[in-house]
Amino acid sequence: MDATTATCPVTQGRDDRKSGKLADANVRPAPGSRVVGAFGPAREILRSPKVRQAGASAEQVDLSNPGEISFFFLDGDLHRKRRAAVAGLFAPKTIVTRHHAVMHRTMDSIVAKLQRLGSAPLDELSWQMAVDVAADIVGLTESDSNENLARRVKAVLDSSMERKPGRINEIIFNIKRLVRVARLWKHDLAPAIEARRKEPRDDVISFLVKENFSKKGIIMECMSYGGAGMMTTREFIVMCAWHLFEKPELQQRFLTGDEDDQFAILEEILRLEPVASMLHRRAAENTEDMAEGEVLCVSIRDANTDEAITGPCPYELDPDRAKRMKVVGPYLSFGDGPHRCPGAQVALHETRIFLDRMFRLPGIRLVAEPDITWNPYIQGYELRGAVVACDPA
Numbered sequence: 001m002d003a004t005t006a007t008c009p010v011t012q013g014r015d016d017r018k019s020g021k022l023a024d025a026n027v028r029p030a031p032g033s034r035v036v037g038a039f040g041p042a043r044e045i046l047r048s049p050k051v052r053q054a055g056a057s058a059e060q061v062d063l064s065n066p067g068e069i070s071f072f073f074l075d076g077d078l079h080r081k082r083r084a085a086v087a088g089l090f091a092p093k094t095i096v097t098r099h100h101a102v103m104h105r106t107m108d109s110i111v112a113k114l115q116r117l118g119s120a121p122l123d124e125l126s127w128q129m130a131v132d133v134a135a136d137i138v139g140l141t142e143s144d145s146n147e148n149l150a151r152r153v154k155a156v157l158d159s160s161m162e163r164k165p166g167r168i169n170e171i172i173f174n175i176k177r178l179v180r181v182a183r184l185w186k187h188d189l190a191p192a193i194e195a196r197r198k199e200p201r202d203d204v205i206s207f208l209v210k211e212n213f214s215k216k217g218i219i220m221e222c223m224s225y226g227g228a229g230m231m232t233t234r235e236f237i238v239m240c241a242w243h244l245f246e247k248p249e250l251q252q253r254f255l256t257g258d259e260d261d262q263f264a265i266l267e268e269i270l271r272l273e274p275v276a277s278m279l280h281r282r283a284a285e286n287t288e289d290m291a292e293g294e295v296l297c298v299s300i301r302d303a304n305t306d307e308a309i310t311g312p313c314p315y316e317l318d319p320d321r322a323k324r325m326k327v328v329g330p331y332l333s334f335g336d337g338p339h340r341c342p343g344a345q346v347a348l349h350e351t352r353i354f355l356d357r358m359f360r361l362p363g364i365r366l367v368a369e370p371d372i373t374w375n376p377y378i379q380g381y382e383l384r385g386a387v388v389a390c391d392p393a
């Protein structure tokens with residue numbers, strides 16, 4: 001029996017997912033969409049040039065003014081060009097020569113803070129890492145302090161959880177959000193733009209300034225990096241830490257393994273606990289498998305646990321799985337095709353560095369487990385309330 005067809009009756013049925021039940025109960029594909037959960041067809045849809053971005057309010061986006069919309073919503077040539085312009089910021093060489101320094105600097109301050117205070121909320125620490133790294137890529141470098149920038153970005157992005165049904169609530173919500181965006185503009189975005197006008201650098205804002213993007217366009221693009229790069233990585237770091245705290249053998253393997261093995265562990269956790277649960281696409285023309293106008297919902301959770309590609313026991317955390325099955329480690333957790341996450345490697349590196357340094361701290365322990373809740377606006381899990389503690393320096 002070869003490795004791909006082996007069965008494991010001993011562990012059949014083990015489910016290592018922490019977000020599985022919550023997702024099963026809450027995932028809501030876009031109304032009227034056709035759910036595709038088999039890995040092969042799902043990947044094909046994401047790779048197809050005959051589909052367009054859908055879901056995440058894509059239908060309400062006015063495509064007639066591409067300078068005012070995030071490239072997340074663009075397709076075709078325009079999308080390719082916008083991505084190509086910032087591709088260097090995510091290149092493997094840039095990660096090592098530039099982003100590693102940011103990641104280690106942030107970890108220096110996180111470690112100092114944790115050793116000084118004795119304990120701290122884990123999602124606040126992971127948020128600081130996610131914000132610092134993405135802010136450097138975006139070019140948000142003129143703020144009064146990294147902590148204040150993190151607080152202001154959080155106020156804008158986390159506001160979706162405060163949304164309540166009803167017209168009055170919607171008006172209040174919109175006013176509050178406008179005030180928060182205005183604060184971010186004044187303290188963070190405007191000074192960054194001003195600095196780039198004088199002296200362009202290698203970051204997203206420099207590109208937007210060079211291309212004469214409007215104020216609205218710059219805010220939209222920067223906020224989409226915040227949502228795509230900061231909120232996702234915050235959850236991913238806490239999820240990985242939770243698994244590693246709970247499984248001493250896995251933690252030991254993480255701390256003694258080389259970088260590749262550490263990535264294999266993180267990617268396998270992400271396969272089981274994808275931060276994004278679904279991706280939507282609209283068919284732009286009739287094909288053998290799609291009718292023009294049809295909306296398809298690619299279920300990342302289903303595709304990532306499709307036995308045809310995972311091998312047996314798909315719900316088991318097995319860091320050797322991807323190598324054995326000759327598949328890319330995160331499966332579809334970073335998407336695929338033209339919109340595949342450009343920040344995938346950045347996210348893996350910052351998570352690896354965060355966990356590697358945190359787990360080596362003397363006395364490191366999880367003193368409160370996270371509560372896991374569902375954010376219906378982003379259709380993903382959120383982990384809050386985890387507290388880590390360590391010995392003083």
Ligand code: HEM
Nearest residue numbers: 072134228229232233236275276333334335339341343347
């Ligand atoms: C664990 C962390 C992350 C996860 C799980 C994640 C997941 C994803 C997924 C699934 C997509 C595809 C969306 C689609 O196909 O419609 C995506 C796109 C994107 N991600 Fe990430 N991401 C992460 C981190 C990051 C980071 C760190 C950055 C940047 C600093 C980033 C920036 C983006 C951008 C700009 C897009 C839009 C790409 C496009 O539409 O062409 N992401 N991400």
